[in-house]
Amino acid sequence: xxxxxxxxxxxxxxxxxxxxxxxxxxxxxxxxxxxxxxxxxxxxxxxxxxxxxxxxxxxxxxxxxxxxxxxxxxxxxxxxxxxxxxxxxxxxxxxxxxxxxxxxxxxxxxxxxxxxxxxxxxxxxxxxxxxxxxxxxxxxxxxxxxxxxxxxxxxxxxxxxxxxxxxxxxxxxxxxxxxxxxxxxxxxxxxxxxxxxxxxxxxxxxxxxxxxxxxxxxxxxxxxxxxxxxxxxxxxxxxxxxxxxxxxxxxxxxxxxxxxxxxxxxxxxxxxxxxxxxxxxxxxxxxxxxxxxxxxxxxxxxxxxxxxxxxxxxxxxxxxxxxxxxxxxxxxxxxxxxxxxxxxxxxxxxxxxxxxxxxxxxxxxxxxxxxxxxxxxx
Amino acid sequence: xxxxxxxxxxxxxxxxxxxxxxxxxxxxxxxxxxxxxxxxxxxxxxxxxxxxxxxxxxxxxxxxxxxxxxxxxxxxxxxxxxxxxxxxxxxxxxxxxxxxxxxxxxxxxxxxxxxxxxxxxxxxxxxxxxxxxxxxxxxxxxxxxxxxxxxxxxxxxxxxxxxxxxxxxxxxxxxxxxxxxxxxxxxxxxxxxxxxxxxxxxxxxxxxxxxxxxxxxxxxxxxxxxxxxxxxxxxxxxxxxxxxxxxxxxxxxxxxxxxxxxxxxxxxxxxxxxxxxxxxxxxxxxxxxxxxxxxxxxxxxxxxxxxxxxxxxxxxxxxxxxxxxxxxxxxxxxxxxxxxxxxxxxxxxxxxxxxxxxxxxxxxxxxxxxxxxxxxxx
DNA sequence: GAGAACAATGAATCGACCC
DNA sequence: CGGGTCGATTCATTGTTCT
Numbered sequence: 001x002x003x004x005x006x007x008x009x010x011x012x013x014x015x016x017x018x019x020x021x022x023x024x025x026x027x028x029x030x031x032x033x034x035x036x037x038x039x040x041x042x043x044x045x046x047x048x049x050x051x052x053x054x055x056x057x058x059x060x061x062x063x064x065x066x067x068x069x070x071x072x073x074x075x076x077x078x079x080x081x082x083x084x085x086x087x088x089x090x091x092x093x094x095x096x097x098x099x100x101x102x103x104x105x106x107x108x109x110x111x112x113x114x115x116x117x118x119x120x121x122x123x124x125x126x127x128x129x130x131x132x133x134x135x136x137x138x139x140x141x142x143x144x145x146x147x148x149x150x151x152x153x154x155x156x157x158x159x160x161x162x163x164x165x166x167x168x169x170x171x172x173x174x175x176x177x178x179x180x181x182x183x184x185x186x187x188x189x190x191x192x193x194x195x196x197x198x199x200x201x202x203x204x205x206x207x208x209x210x211x212x213x214x215x216x217x218x219x220x221x222x223x224x225x226x227x228x229x230x231x232x233x234x235x236x237x238x239x240x241x242x243x244x245x246x247x248x249x250x251x252x253x254x255x256x257x258x259x260x261x262x263x264x265x266x267x268x269x270x271x272x273x274x275x276x277x278x279x280x281x282x283x284x285x286x287x288x289x290x291x292x293x294x295x296x297x298x299x300x301x302x303x304x305x306x307x308x309x310x311x312x313x314x315x316x317x318x319x320x321x322x323x324x325x326x327x328x329x330x331x332x333x334x335x336x337x338x339x340x341x342x343x344x345x346x347x348x349x350x351x352x353x354x355x356x357x358x359x360x361x362x363x364x365x366x367x368x369x370x371x372x373x374x375x376x377x378x
Numbered sequence: 379x380x381x382x383x384x385x386x387x388x389x390x391x392x393x394x395x396x397x398x399x400x401x402x403x404x405x406x407x408x409x410x411x412x413x414x415x416x417x418x419x420x421x422x423x424x425x426x427x428x429x430x431x432x433x434x435x436x437x438x439x440x441x442x443x444x445x446x447x448x449x450x451x452x453x454x455x456x457x458x459x460x461x462x463x464x465x466x467x468x469x470x471x472x473x474x475x476x477x478x479x480x481x482x483x484x485x486x487x488x489x490x491x492x493x494x495x496x497x498x499x500x501x502x503x504x505x506x507x508x509x510x511x512x513x514x515x516x517x518x519x520x521x522x523x524x525x526x527x528x529x530x531x532x533x534x535x536x537x538x539x540x541x542x543x544x545x546x547x548x549x550x551x552x553x554x555x556x557x558x559x560x561x562x563x564x565x566x567x568x569x570x571x572x573x574x575x576x577x578x579x580x581x582x583x584x585x586x587x588x589x590x591x592x593x594x595x596x597x598x599x600x601x602x603x604x605x606x607x608x609x610x611x612x613x614x615x616x617x618x619x620x621x622x623x624x625x626x627x628x629x630x631x632x633x634x635x636x637x638x639x640x641x642x643x644x645x646x647x648x649x650x651x652x653x654x655x656x657x658x659x660x661x662x663x664x665x666x667x668x669x670x671x672x673x674x675x676x677x678x679x680x681x682x683x684x685x686x687x688x689x690x691x692x693x694x695x696x697x698x699x700x701x702x703x704x705x706x707x708x709x710x711x712x713x714x715x716x717x718x719x720x721x722x723x724x725x726x727x728x729x730x731x732x733x734x735x736x737x738x739x740x741x742x743x744x745x746x747x748x749x750x751x752x753x754x755x756x
Numbered sequence: 757g758a759g760a761a762c763a764a765t766g767a768a769t770c771g772a773c774c775c
Numbered sequence: 776c777g778g779g780t781c782g783a784t785t786c787a788t789t790g791t792t793c794t
Contacts, residue, residue, distance in 0.1 A: 056769050063765090064784045066722030072767050082501060111767065112510035112535070116497025123460060123494065131527045132490035134512045136564050137766090142785040143560060145770035146549040146662075149509045149600075150786085152562040154767080155533075157490070171524040182521060184530035186514050186564070191766060194789055209767050222527075294555030298567075298592045304656035321599055321625060321652060322551035322659035329751075331660065333558050375516060375568070506769080541769080549784090560785075663783060664772070670781090713782060726782045 022229060025245070027253040027261050032233035035254040036095035044099050044252075045168075045228035047106040048219060048240050050211060051092070052077045053114045054085045063144050072208045076256075082117065089114075089121045092233060097125050097161065099231070105130070105167045105223050109156045109211070119157055127159035130167065131185050135215060138190040158223065167223070174222050183222070189214050198237050198263055206263045207237040216243040224249055238264025242271040291368050293334050293349065294323035301367055308334075308353040311361060315341050317353070325353075334364070400607060403623070405631040405639050410611035413632040414473035422477050422630075423546075423606035425484040426597060426618050428589060429467070431492035460495065467492075467499045470611060475503055475539065477609070483508070483545045483601050487534045487589070497535055505537035508545065509563050513593060516568040536601065545601070551659035552600050561600070567592050576615050576641055584641045585615040594621040602627055604657055616642025620649045626657045669746050671712050671727070672701035677752075679745055686712075686731040689739060693719050695731070703731075712742070 022043055028035045055077055061069040079085040096106055106127060108118050122129065133156040140152040160167040174183035189212055196213060198206040216239050224230060226248040232240035235253030237260050244251035245268055255261050296302050297319060304321045317327035317337060325337045332340060334349025350368060354361040400421055406413045474484060484505060486496050500507065511534040518530040538545045552561035567590055574591060576584040594617050602608060604626040610618035613631030615638050622629035623646055633639050651657075674680050675697060682699040695705035695715060703715045710718060712727025728746055732739040 053767055054769095055767060057767095058769065061768065061770060062723050062784095065763095066720055066725075067764075069768070069770095070765075077767085111769095112497070112507050113767085113769065115510075116494045116501065116535075119490070119494025120498045129490050131529065132493075132533070133527065134514070134531055134564065136512070136514075139766080139787040140562070141766045141768070142787090143768080143770060144785055145768095146560075146784050147547060147770045148768090149511065149536075149552070150560045150562040151509065151768065153512055153564050155510070157494075158527075169525055174527070182524070182528045184518070184528045186512065186531050190788080193766070193787095197766095205766090290557070292555065292557035292559075294557065298555070298595055300591075304652050318655060320655070320659060321657050322548070322554040324551075324554040324660045326655070326658070333554055336558070508769090544772085668773095668781075711780080713780075724782075726784080728782070 022250075023252060024229065024250045025241075025252075027235060027238070027241070027255055027264060029256065029258065029261055030254060031256055032254045033092050033095055036092070036099055036231075036233060039099045039231075039252075041098055042101045042104075043229070044231045045101055045104050046220070046224045046230045047096050047100060047104070048216065048230060048232050049092075049096070049106065049108045050209070050232075050234045050236065051089070051108065051110070051114070051118070052079075052234075053111050053209075054079045054117075055111075055113050061144065069141075069144070070205075070208075074208065085114065086117055086121065089118055090125070093121050093125045093127075096231075096233065097127065100161055102161055103166050103168070105158060105160050107156055107158050107219055107223070109135070109154055111151070111154050115155045115157070122157060122159050127161060128163045128165065129157060129159045130169075131158045132156065133158060134186040136186055136188045138188055139193075140191065156219070168225055168228075170222055170225075174218075177218070177221070183218075187215070187218060189218075192239075198267060207260055210237055211239045213239055213243050216240055217247070220244060220247050220249055235264060236260050238268050241268045245271045246274050248273055291372060292323075293364075296364070296367055296371055297321075297323040299371065301371060302355065302364070306355060308355055308364065309361065310338075310341075310352055311354055311363075313361075400628075401630060402607065402628045403619075403630075405613060405616070405619070405633055405642060407634065407636065407639055408632060409634060410632045411470050411473055414470065414477055414609075414611060417477045417609075417630075419476055420479045421607070422609045423479055423482050424598070424602045424608045425474050425478060425482070426594065426608060426610050427470075427474070427484065427486045428587065428610075428612050428614065429470070429486065429488065429492070429496065430612065431488060463492065464495055464499065467496055468503070471496075471499050471503045471505075474609075474611065475505065478539055480539055481544050481546070483536060483538050483543075485534055485536050485597055485601070487513070487532055489529070489532050493533045493535070500535060500537050504540060506539070506541045506543065507535060507537045508547075509536045510534065511536060512564045514564055514566045516566055517571075518569065534597075546603055546606075548600055548603075548659055548662060550662050552596075554660045555596070555599070565593070565596060567596075570617075576645060578641075585638055588615055589617045591617055591621050594618055595625070598622060598625050598627055599659065604654075613642060614638050616646050619646045623649045623651055626651055626654070667750070669749060670701075671742075674742070674745055674749055675699075675701040677749060679749060680733065680742070684733060686733055686742065687739065688716070688719075688730055689732055689741075691739075 055072055057071050063069060100106060110118050135154045135156060137152050140150055143150045192210045192212040198210060200206050220230060220243055229250045230240060230244045231252045233254045235255035238253055241251045241253050241264060297304060302319055304319050306319045307316055309316050315327055317325040319325060324331055324333055327337060330337060330340055334353055335347055338347030338349045338352040339345065350365040351363055353364050355364060478484060488496050513532045513534060515530050518528055521528045570588045570590040576588060578584050598608060598621055607628045608618060608622045609630045611632045613633035616631055619629045619631050619642060675682060680697055682697050684697045685694055687694050693705055695703040697703060702709055703712060705715060708715060708718055712731055713725050716725035716727045716730040728743040729741055731742045733742060
């Protein structure tokens with residue numbers, strides 16, 4: 001039997017759960033599968049799950065400046081094999097499915113390490129995938145060794161219990177949140193840092209994978225109603241609980257680590273429910289789109305092989321397939337090469353380089369304007 | 379035996395394939411599994427696959443009892459259907475793996491309908507996922523009913539054949555394409571439309587899921603070298619072939635539908651290869667020729683006794699005749715001493731050490747460039 | 757006190773080559 | 776295979792210290 005960790009009243013809560021009454025707004029200190037197994041059938045409106053990713057990291061990783069990356073090396077993320085991870089996934093999803101209401105939905109977040117296993121298991125359990133959502137990280141950690149693309153996103157799966165289910169989707173709320181445009185399946189949000197990031201007494205991060213509240217805010221606002229019961233079987237430091245409380249949803253958290261529970265309990269106690277009016281607005285920072293010169297080349301506006309020149313035709317350079325320029329034996333980006341040729345510390349390649357067009361020179365910055373005008377909004 | 383569909387010379391090409399010579403720059407009109415099964419082991423540098431996600435196709439080929447399945451079959455529930463799709467996926471991935479070179483990589487694109495099955499199968503076959511890439515569609519089709527988030531992206535998986543493989547990744551080229559910032563795992567590109575979208579004589583789109591050339595452009599530029607052999611087992615109307623030809627890569631396409639083959643062949647014939655100079659990309663510095671520091675000293679560019687310092691002049695070290703450095707009681711190579719002094723695990727001595735030149739500090743890396751420029755070609 | 761410079765850090769499957 | 780050496784490699788944001 002799980003232990004209801006509410007500080008007071010845990011025996012009462014346990015008895016209630018056994019009697020089919022939900023332990024609302026509480027953290028259950030237990031293994032998630034065992035804790036879920038004690039909750040009644042079809043009693044939960046929405047499940048948000050952030051399971052271990054099974055990262056399978058190798059040795060230590062150092063930044064170019066020599067500092068070491070603080071990796072996720074916790075025991076809870078270690079599995080012997082894909083098969084063992086799959087068994088774990090199937091087991092907790094089966095319980096999740098049992099306790100979910102027929103019109104409830106489930107969210108699971110993961111990365112390429114685990115999300116394909118999780119997605120397959122969700123389908124195999126009979127859930128019906130409604131969307132996969134990409135959380136595009138505004139400020140991801142770079143790839144320090146230059147060996148791959150910067151791993152700049154995580155994936156969420158949103159699924160109903162079955163194909164025909166009548167799930168909750170607050171279409172208008174999402175549209176309002178997105179400047180009256182339909183909310184898309186890619187969400188650009190910063191990672192959790194700064195004041196929001198929970199710290200231990202010694203200043204170290206309290207949990208290695210704390211999710212931003214803005215992410216949960218959007219999830220719960222989109223797919224639950226006020227008063228709905230939201231369960232998070234991998235509660236950690238309680239982002240789901242804090243946001244649920246703010247949005248006037250009921251919540252249940254399951255977490256094994258007393259350390260995380262302590263932090264979560266304090267945090268949620270301090271969270272203030274929002275006014276009804278405040279619930280519809282959540283300022284999201286918008287960043288102006290940066291146009292890489294490469295986009296102009298990829299789009300075929302300025303094909304590789306095109307010759308560029310400066311305004312006074314002192315230098316000529318050719319565009320290459322990767323949008324770098326070369327001029328005799330020198331090469332580099334539009335900015336770098338412009339700087340090198342002039343012997344300047346820096347150079348705005350957009351205004352420096354020109355292309356012959358109808359007999360006269362045209363700055364490539366005008367091409368950038370054209371390209372921007374061609375782009376659909378969003 | 380597949381049929382080599384080149385218009386002329388198909389018998390010759392078939393004979394060559396059987397003899398272990400690849401049917402380069404050709405479309406094989408055949409089922410993809412059978413066609414791949416006739417290609418030699420470890421012969422392909424890169425595979426790009428856009429497998430179908432309509433589940434009938436899996437059933438069409440792999441229903442357990444061998445019978446044919448129509449588009450809609452009530453007896454054919456979704457679990458049988460997933461199993462069938464998984465068998466199909468496993469079968470073509472196994473062939474793909476066999477014909478892929480040990481240092482080759484595979485790309486697969488899909489949506490939430492199939493990508494989780496495919497990703498799991500990729501891992502189960504022993505491939506090692508390097509990245510998952512999100513193609514963020516700049517102009518997706520809206521969700522007309524307002525029942526879900528606008529499905530505004532597709533997912534690509536990029537994987538090497540095994541964990542330790544030395545795959546091709548043109549890091550600097552990608553960085554150049556993204557205005558000197560690391561290329562991220564989310565790519566914002568418009569969907570294929572307008573003049574690029576291939577049409578039948580009656581004006582209908584020639585293929586339902588034609589991919590934009592810009593997507594393949596980035597894929598091939600990032601993870602293949604000129605002359606590499608790229609295989610597309612679901613060739614469709616030949617986007618992979620057209621871009622491969624443009625970028626100076628060899629290609630092999632496999633496609634069953636004569637209608638698509640006809641369109642693809644015309645399209646690729648019309649594609650123009652880039653000049654070799656335009657095809658060149660920023661070199662990865664890891665493959666640049668190595669210059670021993672001793673050569674700089676021997677050449678008299680930096681005579682023994684010269685004093686070097688780091689950029690912030692925190693340390694001073696003297697060059698000895700054997701090109702080692704010493705600083706007080708410590709000594710070592712330019713790299714080792716830099717690491718030791720900083721207390722870092724490693725250090726690039728070329729960029730760490732500087733020399734006073736005309737009143738300002740100059741990195742010894744510029745001396746390396748000078749020395750390289752002095753050397754006779756070859 | 758304002759602003760500049762510096763330091764810290766985030767779910768990461770993060771090198772190549774010779775002996 | 777292990778061990779040693781060369782030497783390639785980071786972006787956005789937040790917080791702290793210095794001028």
